[in-house]
Amino acid sequence: MTDGEGIRLQKVLAGAGVGSRRVCEDLIVAGRVAVNGTIVRELGTRVEPTDVLHVDGLRVQLDDTHTTLALNKPFGVLSAMSDDRGRPTVADYLDGETRLFHVGRLDADTEGLLLLTNDGELAHRLAHPSYEVPKTYVARVRGHVARGVGKRLRGGITLDDGPAHADSFTVLEARPEESIVEIVLHSGRNRIVRRMLEAVGHPVIALTRTSFGPVRLGQLRSGATRAVAGTELARLQREVGL
Structure with missing residues (x-):
């Protein structure tokens, strides 16, 4: 942190995706920004690339060589x-200018949120089961889902490759022929959601992942990408101890 050299703090924060320049100025004045562990409130503060910035306790990613996309x-x-x-791959939806790799996998017949990054450490931690990053799925399933199904899934069931349980389970819509449910779990085992729901008598008709940790699919259209940056990226990093 310097007084006469470097780049103005609000410009750096805005460039990192924290918010507009005006929003970043308000954050600084409110005492919500720390530089190298020290709260700063002066709009004239300048920072260097080696400085460590936090907003509301979340580290701001300043390394622009790293790209993370949803x-x-x-x-x-x-x-x-x-x-x-020659089958379609996620590479068909990227510009090809930056080499990225996907974090985990979604089956070909599952749609929704997939993270891509060139930050190797972030990708490794997000995919590693020890960090237990929760993922949320919405599934359209066969049959009317009875009240006790959620309790059974949360309590744990046994699959061919071992026990599995849902962190949470919600019936969003139930009809005689089919239902829509939301299931949250941290396991990344192969086709785990489909196998769990089939095990309780409700085979999946369609499956969409709607969130990965703090990153949400939202209104992102099918086939589109968006940057994961600013406080959203900081929350994702904090999820895995970065």
């Missing part, structure tokens, strides 16, 4: 960067 993966697209059989 993709709404369409149905039928492989979670891969290439395919020797």
Whole structure:
């Protein structure tokens, strides 16, 4: 942190995706920004690339060599960067200028939120089961989901590859022929949501992942991407201890 050199703090924060320049100025004046562990309130504060910035306790990512994207993966697209059989992959939805890799996988017949990044440590931690990052899915399933199904899934069931349980389970809509449910779990095992729901008598008709940790799909259209930056990225990093 310097007085006469470097870049103005509000400009750096805005460039990192925290908010507009005006919003960042308000954050500084309110004492919500720390530079190298010290709260600053002066709008004339200048910072260097080596300074560590926090907003509301969340670290701000300043390394612009790292890119993290959220993709709404369409149905039928492989979670891969290439395919020797010519099938569509997530690489078809990227500009190709930055080499990215996907964080975990979604089955070809599952759509929704897929994270892509070139931050190797972030990707490793997000995919590692020890960090238990929660993922939320909305599924359309066969049959009317009875009241006791959620309790059974939260309590744990046994699959071919071991026990599995949902962190939470909510019936969003129930009809005689089919229902819509939301399930949250931190396991990333192969086709885990489909296998769990089939095990309790409700095979999946359609499945969408709507969140990965603090990152939400929102209104992102199918096949579109958006940057994960600013406080959203900081929350994602904090989820895995970065």
